[in-house]
Amino acid sequence: MAIQLRPLIAILLFGAALTAAAPSPKCRCGPAEPCWPPEPAWNALNASIDGNLVAVRPFASVCHDPTYDLDACQIAKRMSNESLWLSANPGAVQSANWASLPQRNETCYIDTHKSLPCGQGRISLYSAVVRKTEQIQAAVRFAKKHNVRLAIKNTGHCFLGRSVAPDSLQILTHHLKEIAFVDDFRPTGSLNKSCGSAVTIGAGVQLKELYTALGKKNLTAVIGASHTVGAAGGYIQGGGHSPLGTWKGMAADNALEFEVVTAKGDLVTANSFQNPDLFFALRGGGGGSWGVVTRVTIRTFPDPPTAIQSLTISSVNSTAFWAFIEAFHVGLPSINDAGGSGYYFITPSLNVSTLSIALFFAGHQNGTIMASVLDPLINLANETFSPSSVVALRFQAPGFRHVIDQLLPGDSDTTGNIVRIGSRLVSHKFLSSRPGAAKLTSALQNISTHFPSAAMTGHVVSGGQVARNSNLGVAVNPAWRRTVTHLVSGVSWPATAAVEEQREKERGVTEVMVPMLAGLEPDMGAYLNEADAYERDFQKSFWGGNYGRLREIKRRWDPESVFIVRAGVGSEEWDAEGRCRLW
Incomplete structure (x- = not known):
C-alpha cells in the first residue's frame, strides 16, 4: 500500500x-x-x-x-x-x-x-x-x-x-524487544571460549524492562537508572555509567558482543574475535556513528545485597550550606574507595537550599564499611543544621533490584521538557585534597549565581572497578578511569521564548557554565552522552587519546559518513546538522 x-x-x-x-x-x-x-x-x-x-x-x-x-x-x-x-x-x-x-x-x-x-x-x-x-x-x-x-x-x-x-x-528501533538469557555465553568465532552468564537484548529494550526481566532470575547487569534509556543504543555505545559501576565497571566494559547493520547495509557481528576494531568503537565510541545496533550481549551477575544510605539537608544559611557541600566533596574519594556509588542533587536557592544524597554499596552484606565513611558526614550535618533540616536513612537491601524499585518507581520518567546541559568529569586526585574540593565548590557556587535556576547533579558512578578496568581496551574516555564524580548542570527556557533568548541561554552553557568546570582540570573531559551539545574540542573532551584510533575506524567502516551525529566521531567534517560537508 x-x-x-x-x-x-x-x-x-x-x-x-x-x-x-x-x-x-x-x-x-x-x-x-x-x-x-x-x-x-x-x-x-x-x-x-x-x-x-x-x-x-x-x-x-x-x-x-x-x-x-x-x-x-x-x-x-x-x-x-x-x-x-x-x-x-x-x-x-x-x-x-x-x-x-x-x-x-x-x-x-x-x-x-x-x-x-x-x-x-x-x-x-x-x-x-x-x-x-x-x-x-x-x-x-x-x-x-x-x-x-x-x-x-x-x-x-x-x-x-x-x-x-x-x-x-x-x-x-523501539519495537526490537528481544531478551534472551544464557548461562554460558560463547562469542561468535571464539572457539568455545566461555564468558559466563549473559543476556542478549534487542535494540528497543529499555532499562526498566531489562531490570524486570533480570529480577525474575535474581540477576542484575551494569545498566543505568532511567526508564527512558534504551540499553542497547547510545547508552552503552557512549560508555554507559551505572550505579553498579563502582562494583563491576561501566556498561561498555561488560559488553560481550554486538550485532550491527553497517553503512553498506551488511549485518555483522563485532566482538573480541570478529571485527575487533568495530567492537572497540562500539564500546564507548558514541551512538549513531558506527551503524545500527540490532542487539547486544552483556554480562549478568547474581543480584548483590546492597547497603544504602540517604541524606537530605536543607538550609537557609548559604554560607553553612556551601561549607557542607565542600565537606561532602572532601570526603567523597573515601566514600568511593569504600565501594560507594550513587547520586547527589544540589539545589541552591535564595530561600532554602537543599542537598539530597543517595549512596549504594553493592555487594556489602551489612553497613559496617558504609558507616565508617558516612558517619562523620552525618555527624557534621547534625552539628551544622537544625534537627528538622537533616534526614538520614540507612538500610540493607537483599538485592539491588530493591534499589531499582526505589530509583525507578512507576512505568515512566517525566520528560518532554526544554533543557540544555553542560558537564564535567572530576578526578579522584583533584578531590583528594581540600583545595580541590574548595575550588569545585566555588565553581558550583558561581554557576548558581550566573544561572539562578540551575540545579546540579553529581553521579558517583566510577572509581572501584571502573578505575581497575583502565587497560581493558575499550573506546571509553580514559578520563573515566580517574573520575570520582560526573557533574551535570543545565538551563531551560519557556516554549514562548524568543529565538535570541534561547540562543543566549545556549551560549551561557557553552561560554560560561562549562568553562567554569573545565578550568578546574583541563586534562579531564566530559561524558559524551550527558554534555554540552556544542562542546569545544569535543574530540579531546569526549575521547581523550582514543580519538585518533576512532577516526581511523570510522574511515574504514563508514568512509562516506552515512552515519553522522552531532559531536560524534567524524562530525567535524560536517555542519552542525550533518547536512553538508565543510571540507
Whole structure:
C-alpha cells in the first residue's frame, strides 16, 4: 500500500527552501532538490520493509492549525511528559528543544497557541518503524543510495539531539524487544571460549524492562537508572555509567558482543574475535556513528545485597550550606574507595537550599564499611543544621533490584521538557585534597549565581572497578578511569521564548557554565552522552587519546559518513546538522 507523500511534501517545501544550500554532492539531499527520492522510490522502500514506513510530523502538530484536532491534542498534551509514550512516537524526543530548528524558525511546542505554525524542525520526514533486522538493512541501503540523511531513534533520550536530524529518514528501533538469557555465553568465532552468564537484548529494550526481566532470575547487569534509556543504543555505545559501576565497571566494559547493520547495509557481528576494531568503537565510541545496533550481549551477575544510605539537608544559611557541600566533596574519594556509588542533587536557592544524597554499596552484606565513611558526614550535618533540616536513612537491601524499585518507581520518567546541559568529569586526585574540593565548590557556587535556576547533579558512578578496568581496551574516555564524580548542570527556557533568548541561554552553557568546570582540570573531559551539545574540542573532551584510533575506524567502516551525529566521531567534517560537508 502506497504511503501518502504529497501532503507532507507540500508542508515542507517552503521550509526546505530556506536551507539556502543548493544541491551539491557535498550535501545530503533535501525535499526541495531534484536529487530527492521521488514518490515511487519511497513507496518501494515502504514495500521492502513490510509497510512500516510512515510519514512523520511533530507529535504536537495536532495542537496547531491547520491540522488542529481537539481529541488528538488532548491526548498529546496528556502524554507529552510521559517518556515511554514519547519513546514510541516517531515525531517526538525526550528534550522538546531538540525537535525545534531555530535557524529556520521552525518550532512545534505542545503548549504554544494553536494559531502558531507548526514547523517540522529537526523531526525526521519519514520513519522506518522497524521490527526486524532486514528492515533496518533496507532503510540503510536506501539512505546510502539516495544520499538521504539518516537519524537513529532508540528512545529519543539524548541531551545532545543526536536522534533527530532535519530532512532525514529515521530508523526507529523501539519495537526490537528481544531478551534472551544464557548461562554460558560463547562469542561468535571464539572457539568455545566461555564468558559466563549473559543476556542478549534487542535494540528497543529499555532499562526498566531489562531490570524486570533480570529480577525474575535474581540477576542484575551494569545498566543505568532511567526508564527512558534504551540499553542497547547510545547508552552503552557512549560508555554507559551505572550505579553498579563502582562494583563491576561501566556498561561498555561488560559488553560481550554486538550485532550491527553497517553503512553498506551488511549485518555483522563485532566482538573480541570478529571485527575487533568495530567492537572497540562500539564500546564507548558514541551512538549513531558506527551503524545500527540490532542487539547486544552483556554480562549478568547474581543480584548483590546492597547497603544504602540517604541524606537530605536543607538550609537557609548559604554560607553553612556551601561549607557542607565542600565537606561532602572532601570526603567523597573515601566514600568511593569504600565501594560507594550513587547520586547527589544540589539545589541552591535564595530561600532554602537543599542537598539530597543517595549512596549504594553493592555487594556489602551489612553497613559496617558504609558507616565508617558516612558517619562523620552525618555527624557534621547534625552539628551544622537544625534537627528538622537533616534526614538520614540507612538500610540493607537483599538485592539491588530493591534499589531499582526505589530509583525507578512507576512505568515512566517525566520528560518532554526544554533543557540544555553542560558537564564535567572530576578526578579522584583533584578531590583528594581540600583545595580541590574548595575550588569545585566555588565553581558550583558561581554557576548558581550566573544561572539562578540551575540545579546540579553529581553521579558517583566510577572509581572501584571502573578505575581497575583502565587497560581493558575499550573506546571509553580514559578520563573515566580517574573520575570520582560526573557533574551535570543545565538551563531551560519557556516554549514562548524568543529565538535570541534561547540562543543566549545556549551560549551561557557553552561560554560560561562549562568553562567554569573545565578550568578546574583541563586534562579531564566530559561524558559524551550527558554534555554540552556544542562542546569545544569535543574530540579531546569526549575521547581523550582514543580519538585518533576512532577516526581511523570510522574511515574504514563508514568512509562516506552515512552515519553522522552531532559531536560524534567524524562530525567535524560536517555542519552542525550533518547536512553538508565543510571540507
